[in-house]
Amino acid sequence: MSRPRLLSIGEVCEETGLTVDVIRVWERRYGFPVPLRLPSGHRRYQMADLFRLRLMAEAMARGHRASQVVPSDEAALRALLRPKSSPRVDGFLAAILAKDLDAMRCLMVEGLSQLGWAEGTIRPEHEALVVQMLEGLLRKLRRDYHSLAGRGRVLLCTLQGENRNLDLLLAGLAYAVQGARTNLLGSDASSSDIAKSTRILRVDAVGVALSAQNTGESVQHMLMDLRDRLPLDCRLLVGGRGAVRTRKIQGVERMDVVKVA
Numbered sequence: 001m002s003r004p005r006l007l008s009i010g011e012v013c014e015e016t017g018l019t020v021d022v023i024r025v026w027e028r029r030y031g032f033p034v035p036l037r038l039p040s041g042h043r044r045y046q047m048a049d050l051f052r053l054r055l056m057a058e059a060m061a062r063g064h065r066a067s068q069v070v071p072s073d074e075a076a077l078r079a080l081l082r083p084k085s086s087p088r089v090d091g092f093l094a095a096i097l098a099k100d101l102d103a104m105r106c107l108m109v110e111g112l113s114q115l116g117w118a119e120g121t122i123r124p125e126h127e128a129l130v131v132q133m134l135e136g137l138l139r140k141l142r143r144d145y146h147s148l149a150g151r152g153r154v155l156l157c158t159l160q161g162e163n164r165n166l167d168l169l170l171a172g173l174a175y176a177v178q179g180a181r182t183n184l185l186g187s188d189a190s191s192s193d194i195a196k197s198t199r200i201l202r203v204d205a206v207g208v209a210l211s212a213q214n215t216g217e218s219v220q221h222m223l224m225d226l227r228d229r230l231p232l233d234c235r236l237l238v239g240g241r242g243a244v245r246t247r248k249i250q251g252v253e254r255m256d257v258v259k260v261a
Helices: 009-016 020-030 047-061 076-079 086-098 099-118 122-141 165-177 193-201 217-229
Strands: 043-046 153-157 181-186 205-208 233-238 253-254
Touching: 009 020, 009 043, 009 047, 043 047, 047 076, 047 165, 076 122, 086 099, 122 165, 153 165, 153 193, 165 181, 165 205, 193 217, 205 217, 217 233
Parallel strands: 153 181, 153 205, 205 233, 233 253
Antiparallel strands: none
C-alpha cells in the first residue's frame, strides 16, 4: 500500500502562491497548518492541507482578513468564496453536491435561454462554442479539487455508441467536490477497455452515463457484460436520464442515490 504523498513547504508555496513566512505565521498564530516533522526538522504537508490552503489563499486575494480566513473550516471558506445574492449559483452548487446531472443541465440551459437561445439568435456553431467552453471550464474546476483519503476513486465513462462528454465532466466535478479521485475514460468505451482501466487505476467504482436514447435490451446486455468483467469489489453505477429507464440489474446501482465512499 502506497503512502500518501507529502509536500515540502516550497511545493505548497508554489501551488498556492503563499510565502513561507505567511504559512509559518499562520502556523504559530492560528495553529494551522500543522505540518508533519521529519527527523531532519523539515516540514511536510498533506494534500488535504494544500487543498484548504488554496481556498484560504483565494479568500485572502478577495480581501478577507487572515483572522477570519485561517480559523475557518472548508465549509466556511467555501461560503466566503461563493458569489453573493446568486440563487442560480447556489442552485448549481446544490445540484453538483447532489450529483444531479439533469438539474445541472437544466440550470445551464435556463441561463443560456435568457441570453437568446430561445429566440433562435444562437445557432449550432454558437452552441458548439458554448459546449467547448463549458467542457474546458468543467475540466479546470475539477482540477482545482484534490482527492482526500477515504473518499474513494471513481472511473467515469459511457458505453459504446454514446458520446456524453459534458455529462461525464459534470459527474466528475460532482465527485471531485466530495474529495473523490476521479478518472474520465471518455465516451464510446468498450466493456473490455473499461474493465482494463478499472484494474490499472485501481478504482472503487465505475460510473456509466446513459442518455435517454440509450436504453433497452442492448444496454442491459452491455451493463451485465461490464459487471461480469469488473473486479468483485468494484461497484458499477449508472446515471443520467437513461438510468431511470433502465431495468434494474443485479450488481448495478443508480449513481444519483449512491456515493462512492
